[in-house]
Structures are given as structure tokens and as C-alpha cells.
Amino acid sequence: MFKNYLLIAMRTITRNRTVSFINIFGLAISMSICLLLILIVADQFSYDRFHSKKDRIYRIITKRTQLNEYVWETATTANPLKEYISQHTGIEDMTTVVRRFGGIASYGDRAISFEGKYAGKSFLNIFDFRLKQGNPEKALELPNSIILTNETAKKLFGDEDPLNKLITVENTGDFIVTGVMDEFPGKTHFYFDALASASFFTGQQADSSSVSNLQNWDNIYDSYLYVLMKEGAEPSDLSSALTDAATYNYEKEGEFSYEFIAQPLTGITPGPLLSNTMGFGLPDFFIYIMLGIALIVLLSACFNYSNLTTARAINRAKEIGVRKVVGARNRHVFFQFIIEAILVAIFSFVLADLAVQFLLPGLNNYLASLGAPVSFTETSGLYFWFILFVLLAGFLAGLFPAVFFSKTNPVEALRRTLRMDILSRRLGFRRLDIRKVLVVIQFTFTIIFVITLITIFQQTRYVMTMDHGFRSENLINIHLQGQDYESFKSGISNMSSVRSVASATYMPALGTNNTFMIYEENGEELFPMSYIGVDQGFIDIMGLDLISGSNFRDPMPATEQYLIVNEAMVREMGWEPADAPGQVIHSENGELEILGVIKDFHYERLDEKIGPMALRYKPEWANTAILSIDKSQQKNALQSIEEEWKVLTNRPFDYSYFEDDLHKSYGHFEALVIILGYVTIITVSIACLGLLGMVIYHIQNRTKELGIRKTLGASASSIMMTLGKGFVFQILISFLLASPVAYFINTAWLEMNAYRIDFGLSTFLYGLIAVLLIVGITVGGHIYRATQMNPVDSLRSE
DSSP, X not given: OHHHHHHHHHHHHHHSHHHHHHHHHHHHHHHHHHHHHHHHHHXXXXXXXXXXXXXXXXXXXXXXXXXXXEEEEESOBOTTHHHHTTTOTTEEEEEEEEEEEEEEEEETTEEEEEEEEEEOTTHHHHSOOOEEESOTTTTTTSTTXXXXXXXXXXXXXXXXXXXXXXXXXXXXXXXXXXXXXXXXSSOOSOOOSEEEEGGGGGSXXXXXXXXXXXXXXXXXXXXXXXXXEXXXXXXXXXXXXXXXXHHHHSOTTSSEEEEEEEEEGGGSSSBOOOBSOOSOOOBHHHHHHHHHHHHHHHHHHHHHHHHHHHHTHHHHHHHHHHHHHTTOOHHHHHHHHHHHHHHXXXXXXXXXXXXXXXXXXHHHHHHHHTTOOOOOOOOHHHHHHHHHHHHHHHHHHHHXXXXXXXXXXXXXXXXXXXXXXXXHHHTTOTTSOHHHHHHHHHHHHHHHHHHHHHHHHHHHHHHHHSOOSSOOTTEEEEEOTTOOHHHHHHHHTTOTTEEEEEEESSOTTSSXXXXXXXXXXXXXXXXXXXXXXXXXXXXXXXTOOEEEEOOOOSSOOSSOOEEEEEHHHHHHHTOOGGGOTTOEEEETTEEEEEEEEEOOOOSSOTTSOOOOEEEEEOGGGOSEEEEXXXXXXXXXXXXXXXXXXXXXXXXXXXXXXXXXXXXHXXXXXXXXXXXXXXXXXXXXHHHHHHHHHHHHHHHHHTHHHHHHHHHTTOOHHHHHHHHHHHHHHHHHXXXXXXXXXXXXXXXXXXXXXXXXXXXXXXXXXXXXXHHHHHHHHHHHHHHHHHHTSOHHHHHTOO
């Protein structure tokens, strides 16, 4: 029986090549999208699965609510919480992981930059990170002990044995290498090049203010806490202890309310969108969006298959009638069409997998360039899901035709008088054709995608071309990595190719921001104010407008006494720009006098409004040296600068063009346009393929009618109108259904941007015109050829 099903299915596929191509190709391109998304989801769900105690490990996250309205969640928590819950009977072990460890590590004449963490001595007991060298039970016991990753050890020591060697971390202290970590057994949300002992804070090397700040309950930004529960312990017991900690250590009537939440280790990636996360991970809502897109694209291709198969009902009517007369039951016909659909899905999967293999290398490299290290690796476990996916796709594609044909009356089938609305009636659509309903749904999704793509493209172009209020052309950023700015500046200032030099703690509009608090005279908090630490050259090199007052003088006092503010700060204080110079503000650093006022510029990305900000004279805090270089001499200038850099330090010479940095800071827009553009092209292509197949069969079934119309004198335009008006009407209905959904979706995400395009009727019209043009190009030629047929041939067609 099964062999018979396969033979009939293969004959049907090979006999109707045009329709088979449309079905197989449509399913293949939709499956390629789905397979890529399955690989992304599988990649994200592979994080931290290699830890043997993963089901008992929880990370404590913090939820802070301001004035019962503004909620902010962070992956970090208050460091004193560890001591507070340490007596809980359900806890087997705990470890803290503290941020802000890193910089330049040196050994002998070698120096490298690294990012690290401080970790408690139980870290290696809780997590299954293996040591290639060293004793895991004692590796983090000493206050100045440090564990290096294998890659970091090779960079710093080469082929030399690193164990028990002393390395120096600039501005921090000396550390003894007590372990070298083996390659990670799998993917993890942890990101570090080195782990130092958390007890370093309580040792003699620790700065007292850092210790005091870390032990403050209000500091929820620097410390991660991981808890290992005992076998059989209930997470709800831990939740009650965390609730008590928040209740007894924070003011009930304060501006902020706090809540500590136990997050399962396997729920971190993917997980909720949090601040202060480690490493890279897609938020869980993004996973759901991708799966939703995959389902929409797959259903679109399945709709095509259903429509085209049921449209061929008349051509296959006698086959179904004969099968039923000779004894075939409804279930036999049902399984025949399901198996036929699954066979088409298998052929489609082969093409889709080939397409995925072709796309993977480029996609991996592209995502890595955006800072998203998603690796698409087909593991043996994934093939089970692939097989399940193929069966599901085939079943969904063949369900409607299988139901339709299995319920067919054999007498109607043999007479070739099948009613095409039979399936609609059985599904409750008594006055609708289910095939038309599927076309409308398909183009509804298509129009939503097209309108959304147009909106994102317009918003991206608006953001990328909007004036940020500063200069970005021909600026090169030298990343100082702890190197003294003044020494570097004096070494390159006499180079003829270097026009000017300035310093900054960070460059504007790249997603970084620092703040300090402004107070009233009585000590009451007013508001936090953003700042950039700069020197005298920053305003000129960035092309900022000084609208009143003066720039920083040369020389400046040794202690901070002055600052320059923007217009937003002046408005916040209720002053006029001309009156602001000479005013004194009270800050957490004491009284500061305003020297000048600069015109507002976008120191943050364009999804944030311009707020109060200041330029503070802090060249000693410089992380970046900004160079303005003659464009015609850039190559030679960079060689000379690198030579001077190597005279000063053995740190690697690291630079970037500010224009490139600025472009990358909006990389999420670019990535979104590319991904959604690709999905939109696929969706439109699938919809048009299905419509093309429908038009072909529509013309074939009305061939004699068209011949009679031409014989009676009908013009080509009237025949085209007759054939095309039904499809145009269906697309217009799709547009009416898609418009409110597209408006809701695009309005919602546009409102998250402080500066955005006007989203209105024109965007919807662009979307409708685009879809109508694509449809017209797809089916217009076939309809036109139908009008040019010889009526004699048309009348002989049946």
C-alpha cells in the first residue's frame, strides 16, 4: 500500500512539472528560512547545558521599581545579599562574580589587554569549567591568585609554563597564576579572559572606597551572585529568603522598591532582557519573534500548496472517482495526498539544506562582525528536529487537499463536477471559497512585511543622515588602553600630518554614557547629568558650537573647578545661555563653576533624547585620543603614529575611524533591515509564486470562455480586466486587513525612538503600490498572453 502511495505521488509530481516546481521551490525557500531560525534557536538553547549541576544553579537578579512606575531589571545584585542568605538551609554553596577587573596585564616585556572578573573560591565547584593546569579546589583561595584562559596564557607567556608566575595588572596589583583554564566544554553566558580571587577586595591591595561601595546595599551594579541549591530543595524556599532580604534592607517608603529574583541558569540564555549582562545572548522575546516569522513564512508556502492542489481538483477528479469506486476509503485517499505532500516537503528540504549550507559561512561572519557570535552548527540531535519539521511541513501543506479529496463523492468525481466550495462548507465558510481565504491571509502577511520593511528602511535612513551636531569626518580614535594621554600627545603633536589632537573618556553617540549627580544648595538631589571627560581640544576637533562663555583655559587648575554645559542643562536650571557662564552648581565632586555653554549635540544614540550634559576637564581619565589627520596623508601618518606608540609602550596599537564606529553603533538597524528585507523578499516571492500558479490554472479552466468572448468581439483590455479583477480585489481586501496590524506594530516600535519619521498614509500607499507592481509583473504577462490566444485554438481546448 505504502509503495503504491509513493509511486502515484512520484507520477503526479513528474507529470505536473510547473506546479511541482512552484510547490517545491516555494517550500524550499521558506524551509531555508525556517532551518536558519531553528539553528539560531538551537544555538541559544545550548548555553550552559554542559554544567552537571545546571538544574540546581540559580543567578540572583534585581528588579528595581521607581515611584511604582518605572521598572529596571539587572543581572547584577547587591553584594551583601550573599552574607544575608548564607544561612538558608536549602543552599549548598554560593559564589560571587564581580565586574570591573581588567586592563593591561604584563609579564616581562609582554603586555596584553584583557577583560576579567573577580570570582569566589566556590566558582569552580559550582560550575564545570575544567583546569588544564592547577588545582581547582585551591586555585582561587589566595587573595592575589588568578586563573587565565588558555588563549590568554598563550598570549602572555607563549610556550613558557605560566603556573606560579607573577603578572602585573596595571593600576590594580600583582597576581600569581594558579591555574590555566581548558577550552570551555560548551557555550556559556560567562565572558572573561581571566578570573581573579574575589577575596582580593578584602586584602591589603584593595582600595578602601571600592570595598565600601561594594558592600553598600544600594550598589546593585557590580556583583553577580550564583546559588547552588541542595538536592531536593525547592526554589520557592529561596524566593522567600530573597523577599525577606529586600524587605528588611530597603526603605519601604523610599523612591525605589527592590525585588530579588532567582533565575535558573538554563533560563539565562535565552532569557529576559536585562542590564549588565555578561557575554552575548538573544532575549527570549526575540526567539519568539523569529519562530513566529518562521511559522508565517512556512504557512505561506503551505497555503500555496493547498491552493494549487485543490485548484487542480477537476484534473484529478476521475482519478479520485475510480479509486473510490474500486474500494478506496476516505482514509486511503487522505493518506495518499498527505504522503504526496510529505514527498514534496522532502524534495524541498534537500534544496533548503543546500541553500543553508551555502549561506552559513557568510552569515556567521556577518553576525560576528556585529558582535553577535551565533554559531550555526548542525549537530546529530538537530536532525531529529529537522525530520520532525519536514513531516510537519508536509502534513500542514497536504491537510486541506487531503480533507477535500477524501470527502469527495465518487459520482461527482467521475462526472468531473466537483464543487470547489465543498471544503469551505465543511469548514464553516458557507459563503466563502477557502482558496480565496488562504490567498487573502497570505497577502495580508506579505503586505505587513512590506510596510514594516519600508518603515524600518525610512527610519534607518533618517537616523543615519540626521545631523548629530558634531563632526565625524576624518577623525581617528586611538584607544589608549591605559597609556598616559599627555605623553602620547607630546610625541605626535609635532607631526605635520596631524592637524589637531584631543582626548575623551568616550566618544559620543556610540552607546556609552557616564553620569554624576547635581544637588541643590541644601543637599537635595536635583537630577543626574551626563558628562564626557575631555581636554581643551575636544570642542574644536569635534566641531561643537560654543554659544556663550569660553573654552577650558590653558593651563587648568590641578583640582576640578570648572565645566562646560549644554543648552539642555541651561534650560533645566531655568537660565538663559548668556547668563549661565559664572554660575556655580553643586555636584558630588563639590562646587563647579560654568565656563561656557555649547549647542546641544547627540552625545547618546538617536534613540535617546538630548538631556543635561557637561564637558569636564579630565584628560587624565582619557580612554581615547582623537586625531584630525589630513585625508591625503592618512596612511603615512598612521605608520608614523604607530612608530611613536611603540616607543612609548609595548601595548598593541589599536585605532578606528570615528565614521566607522558611528556606523557600527547603529548596526542593529542595519541588521534588522537586512534580516527583515530577506524575509520580506522570501514572503513576497512565495505569495507571487502561489498567485502565479492560481492564474495559470484559472486561465486553463476558462480557456473556452475566453475564446467565446473574443469571438463575440471582446477587447484584450476587457478580457484582462475579467481575468485580473478577482485577484486585485483579493489583494485590496488583504491591504484593508493588513493596514491596522501594520500600523499597530510599526507605531509601537517607532515610539521607542526619541527621534523618528512621520509614519502615515504615504507609507501604506508605498506598500500597496509595491505589492501591486510585484503582482502585476508576476502575473501580468500570463494574463496578457491569454488575451492573445487564437479563439479557434481556445474553442478546441475542451
